[in-house]
Amino acid sequence: MKYSIILLFVFFVSSAQIKKKQLNLMPWPQNINLTDGTFTLNQKFKVNITGNPNDRLFKGVSKFLRRLDGRTGLFLEQPFVTKTNEYSEAELQINCARPGKVGLNEDESYTLIIETNKINITATTDLGALHGLETLLQLMQNNGRSFYFPAVEVTDSPRFTWRGLMIDAARHFQPVDVIKRNLDAMASMKMNVFHWHLVDDQGWRIEIKKHPKLTELASDGDYYTQEEIKNIVKYADELGIMVVPEIDIPGHASALLSVYPEIGSKKSESMLYSVGRRSGIYDSALDPTNPKTYKLLSEIFDEVCPLFPSDYFHIGGDENNGKEWNANPVIQEFKSKNKIASNHDLQTYFNMKLVPMLKKHNKQLMGWEEILTNDMSKEAIIHAWRGVNEGLSPGGALVKAAKGGYKTVLSNGYYIDLLLSVDGHYLNDPMPKNIVLSKEEKDRILGGEAAMWSELVTPLNIDSRIWPRTAAIAERLWSNDTIIDLNSMHRRLKVISSRLEEVGVMHIRNKEVILRNITNYQDTRALNDFTNICEPLKNYKRNGGGKKYFMYSPLTLFADACTADASDAYDFDKAVNQYLENKSPENQIVVTSFFRKWIAMNNDLIALSANAPLIQPVLPMSNNLSVISKQLLLAIEEKQNVDKKALNELLEQLTIRNSADVELAIYSSLKKLL
Amino acid sequence: MKYSIILLFVFFVSSAQIKKKQLNLMPWPQNINLTDGTFTLNQKFKVNITGNPNDRLFKGVSKFLRRLDGRTGLFLEQPFVTKTNEYSEAELQINCARPGKVGLNEDESYTLIIETNKINITATTDLGALHGLETLLQLMQNNGRSFYFPAVEVTDSPRFTWRGLMIDAARHFQPVDVIKRNLDAMASMKMNVFHWHLVDDQGWRIEIKKHPKLTELASDGDYYTQEEIKNIVKYADELGIMVVPEIDIPGHASALLSVYPEIGSKKSESMLYSVGRRSGIYDSALDPTNPKTYKLLSEIFDEVCPLFPSDYFHIGGDENNGKEWNANPVIQEFKSKNKIASNHDLQTYFNMKLVPMLKKHNKQLMGWEEILTNDMSKEAIIHAWRGVNEGLSPGGALVKAAKGGYKTVLSNGYYIDLLLSVDGHYLNDPMPKNIVLSKEEKDRILGGEAAMWSELVTPLNIDSRIWPRTAAIAERLWSNDTIIDLNSMHRRLKVISSRLEEVGVMHIRNKEVILRNITNYQDTRALNDFTNICEPLKNYKRNGGGKKYFMYSPLTLFADACTADASDAYDFDKAVNQYLENKSPENQIVVTSFFRKWIAMNNDLIALSANAPLIQPVLPMSNNLSVISKQLLLAIEEKQNVDKKALNELLEQLTIRNSADVELAIYSSLKKLL
Structure with missing residues (x-):
């Protein structure tokens, strides 16, 4: 009797476990x-x-x-x-x-x-x-x-109180409907902070009634009216989302300075600024020694702050490279006169002037981690973003801030515009594992925020850069830190991706629009197959130096239809691993069916290209893959000896930068087979 | 020599002709x-x-x-x-x-x-x-x-100066982005009038600052702010499009009267009105004998008129059924006291009170054809809409208006919400062929306007109801009246449909969203095949009596993925005609490949339905079609005798109303084969 009760209990638990997993x-x-x-x-x-x-x-x-x-x-x-x-x-x-x-x-x-x-x-x-x-x-x-x-x-209940998404609406403007559908998606993933990057070198995107020239001259007509801002803030509030605006200063200021060059740091007032048309870091910086600078900023804050009920205001503060400050003798003189040792300290001097302007509106200042210096107000929130790419320890500023008495939010490891694998974002925990922090220090780590910089996104492809990957970040910020199973995450993310469409996100449907444009409205199946094994170049390589794409260039090309985490690449790698572990006929068939698909795909793409010039840039890659696939089929199915050296050379060719601006996401899986 | 020159000339002309056709x-x-x-x-x-x-x-x-x-x-x-x-x-x-x-x-x-x-x-x-x-x-x-x-x-240059599209934003609200993308599409088709139906029984969709309760109580939160209206009017102007607002009175007034019942025509003020939740004609009508009615309308016009720079203002005026007027003794008394013979004349009395209110803002009154009576101001524009459905001669009011000295616009024959074939719309010419009109009378016929009533459209499916069909109407209104070749129109419309996607119209991509929802994110190919031979029930049959669909019901079902002018149905009919003319093996193969496709489709749909309940309603039809297809394959390929009577019975079953709210668009083509 006892025995059977135990059995029943075991059965009950395991049945529930299985269902839970589903x-x-x-x-x-x-x-x-x-x-x-x-x-x-x-x-x-x-x-x-x-x-x-x-x-x-x-x-x-x-x-x-x-x-x-x-x-x-x-x-x-x-x-x-x-x-x-x-x-x-x-x-x-x-x-x-x-x-x-x-x-x-x-x-x-x-x-x-x-x-x-x-x-x-x-x-x-x-x-x-x-x-x-x-x-x-x-x-x-x-x-x-x-x-x-x-x-x-x-x-x-949530693990962290700050579960954010930043959207850069400056580089490429993102209209109201884009913001709203992304807010809906955020809410469905229980995210609660929308950080709105409103201005940058490439555009001033918010109406300032006292300074209408800002949008007249520095937005190309693409900006939010104050009514639209209020409307979005209300919409977000209804979804339980706080909106934190960002006016990025003193760097990233080309758009602002194209209108008001007199508060810029260039040596002479006659030296003009212009709205940025490329990506990359500009030298433009406000003049921190000029009282007019603070007058203008104060007037801007007086209009912007009341639009946002949140307690926080992001002043940017990142990537001011100091070149203009160094070149300007008046600024240098100011520094020595006021015993300001470095540009970094000069920026703190500047930042501290902003604190009371914001306090007047009951706002606490938040800024990218460069604002963190000894003299910075302890009320500020430090937004940690730098890491290996910038030659620093990943998220190091987060720990420094928490230990230094600052509240802090992590974005390092959540830069979704880098187009890296979702796995890295998912496993990136705001709470450092190997560093001992006190309870108070831990409490200062508010959470994290995915960062969607918009150099290479338009309303057509932005959703596919944000989703579904940001759902994995949302889980990191909400769920227990023991929830780290990658297979489970991938399985669930696939379903979540579909469901995001229900709230209006366009990552699936807009991909198809791009595919139809490329194929000139012929059948898109072959091209779609190819997108599922290619990924856009990562880490800003696609537009290195900001040279290829202007901010007004279209984003309707093959790389725009591709996404990080190419779906077939993930499945192919699993198939290859299984096959290499056990060369059973079943496992072999799964692998070889991929090769047949890619051979057929290449033939189809060649046929389509006769009436679709935009297919041309992808043909060298697909041809190459087709040759490799044929050889591997011979090797696996016919047990023929193939020229491994030649094949390896072909494979390495696929790693060379191509005119389609993508990388073949199955490279390492193919490598395993060779 | 002479001979060869002539030949050359002939060659040149015909080559150009062929190219032109392409x-x-x-x-x-x-x-x-x-x-x-x-x-x-x-x-x-x-x-x-x-x-x-x-x-x-x-x-x-x-x-x-x-x-x-x-x-x-x-x-x-x-x-x-x-x-x-x-x-x-x-x-x-x-x-x-x-x-x-x-x-x-x-x-x-x-x-x-x-x-x-x-x-x-x-x-x-x-x-x-x-x-x-x-x-x-x-x-x-x-x-x-x-x-x-x-x-x-x-x-x-255009043949008509009024080439319009009306969108009803009252029954189902259509947000700013929906309006904008449709304006872009209109401009790409050289259309120049957007008629914006802003209020109706089911909702008051425009902010009135003096009367905020109108949107607070009668819009369910879905309305345009005045800023949004201005923004859209500016957007339209940049595209060369005039915006004509419509405030529909004295009927279609349930939303307005739900807020201000005191100006309604119900016998007692305590009898309440409520916002309409169903489609159909409501009895609600403003009280034309009450001075408060005119005071309120005047206040509304004072706010609405300045938002629209156009010279015209549409006051609706349609479908006031007079029931409330008849039942109200005060109104009846007013009529006899003022020697107003009919409700129609009472409505003219009402309309004429509006003329000076609009003139104050330099607006000419426009209204649906019911406003046309002997006493109506000659400055009014008569919008002809009734026809066979209403027991009248098609567009009869247009001729009557033109002969009576009124400018006039045709919408009869352009009701795209009826989901009829594009052919009828295309051949419907605003200039009557069989009626002799003087030059002046002809000049009064300004053009035409497609009418998109929104009982059964949401932002998800509205584009597929408007486009590409409205492009054919645009051609009727712009091009020479000799351009009437249906084959040419269909060929070009297919390409135009694709290109409309470039300007942002979502008719193609949103169909796929609906298909994915129905299949529960399984493969959509089979279901898509089925949509290409089904059409939503026409002539308001889908929601007869407004009983099935509330205004808040979803429009995410099979009938919403289907469109008028089902694409495969058109191709299948051509194939059947060719086969019946010449039973060559080539012609036979074209027809039989359809049957094979539909048999496979049915099998796929059955498989999909195991994990997608929304597939269930279409299975009876697809099963039936599969049986018919199998029998016809036997008959055509194997020359077997099939039971024609049984087949005909099966076919007739397909004409019975089904739970999927569609009709099989290949019915008459199949009939030809039996």
């Missing part, structure tokens, strides 16, 4: 416990809200209903939700104790309990309840005839 | 003459503007450059264009005599001459020049390696 939740909740049974959806399904939530929950529940309805086609009867206690008998009951306030350290926890005939979401605030609704949507399953939720108990 | 121009220009040679594009290609254009041409040329660059991947060097005479040596020279004014009867003509080393666009106004740029883009061709324009001379 769930497509992201970010993974802190605690989840599958119980028995399912809750089946039907047209009468209704939601009722009790307690004292902020109004954003009504909007959130209305949106939830429409998403549920769109996915199930059930014609749910319940219309827009506008108040509490509408349907006391509703199957889904949501209770919130009090209105949430969007910002740091607010209670975002929730409990979700699904039983066979009812669902309960309980949260301290509406912010937690909104997260619970997202988890509920992710739990939905079907049996081919109907849709249901598995019975489950979830208790959940 | 051009994918739409709307077809008034005069086009292909000459010898080509102009090849390269990176140095530049544009220069001379003369005295409106600034919109600079923006237009900048956009043109980016589209050209996106399509060719040439990395064109020329950045944003901001002034005249920038590059006197530029290959493309554009000259405009004077700034164009967006509005009726402005000069929109242009001449485009392409030679082997230069291109000239000459126009009186920038509006004409913008049209010339669109023609130039449509002329682009490639030889597999490079892109070029054929040498050509085009002189072109």
